Amino acid sequence: MGEFNRLEPLKAAQKFIKNYFPNCDGALLAGSVVRGEATKTSDLDIVIFDDTYRSSYRESLIAYGWRIEVFAHNLNSYQDYFESDFKRARPSLPRMVSEGTILKDKGVIDSIKREAKELLSEGPEMWSTDTINTKRYFITDTLDDFIGCNNRAEEIFVANTLAELVSEFVLRTNNKWIGASKWVIRSLRDYDINFAEQFVEAFDEFYKNGVKNKVVTLVDEILHPYGGRLFDGFSLGKE
Template sequence: MQKKLEPIEAAKQFVNKYFPSCQGALLAGSVVRGEATETSDLDIIIFDENILSSFRQSIIDFNWAIEVFVHNLSSYKDFFESDYQKARPSLQRMVSEGLIIKDNGVIEKVKDEADKILREGPEKWSFEVIKIKRYFITDALDDFIGSNNRAEELMIANTLADLVQEFILRTNGCWIGSSKWVIRELKKFNPDFTTHFVNAFDTFYKIGDKTKVIKLVDEILEPFGGRLFDGFSLGTVNEQNNIKG
């Protein structure tokens, strides 16, 4: 079997083979952060003015699984905006951390844009958004407390964990993540809280004890008024008045 190339060399050969006329290319992901595992792939970002629209493709070459994210010199901006609105700056992170594989004078500008977005953080949640999030966390917590069906409890706990990580990060002006990035963003925010969070849910998953999860949820809601059910409404002012009447 052919020897596996070093990540940077494989990335260079990939760019030369598939995108020789591109204006810029970056290698990002776990291999750049020094966190690569046996199953890690190469994340390569391409900037090519001749590409009509962005696309993503997965291939295997040079003995590597490769994920390639292809943009022209303006399409990446739409992804930056979409990621910003979701508070999950995936492309911005990749661009910011990425090692330059090729640059014909375009990479610095894109990196500066990504760094600025990451530095300034996500849009601040309004009072109304926080109130809505409190309600849905309360609703999930009530389901969690009241359930005695193990299969359903597991699914409710998953939902609750996702709602909790989003709430604590967004109310503290932090970016959020999905999958493994949940823990990475939580650690960046507060390592002690992350330990508390993981321990609470791990205890439930292992032995079915809900106490720590319930305590954790109440702790994150308390500064914002605690659990919310009574008096909560969604809809127009007239609809709310009709309910009150």
């Protein structure tokens, strides 16, 4: 991809806007390059606002030596994505807008950034007791599978599911945003860096050596304040 000849990210993004979106109302450069976390495989995440667009869209392309991800919105459609991200507790677009470096602005960016920052500051919707109990049940069920499984291939995928369920439980019961993929551990670190290290250590011990006790202990400690494991008496959808 000619990474050694490619433009510096901000210059590449500015040139991209000038040549591909010259009439937009506003544009932001977001993602790892803005946070100072870029790697050799990082791309440029660019958010576009153009009120002439009928609807939002996403597009991927290569320009100026960079992989570029475009997230295009009109001046209303982004609000639907903010709401959707709030409901699923994964604030992808609000985070990009909040952290984004302004590439172009015809007077629309400040208010959109303010909306994003207010949403992020508010945190996700709190779980109800019923939701917490449902999550406890599914964690218990997966933990039982994990403890009882003696097939290495199956154990790995059960552990993956358990890690996802447990990370979600910890974050949501503490009114924190969740994430997917690399954002799982980033979200855990934002919540509590010591807990994040404990979480990684427990699962790393299993993946490396097949030792399960640290994972089991960790899960039980997490569930304890909410009543521990849940199986007996649990029902879902019963009238």
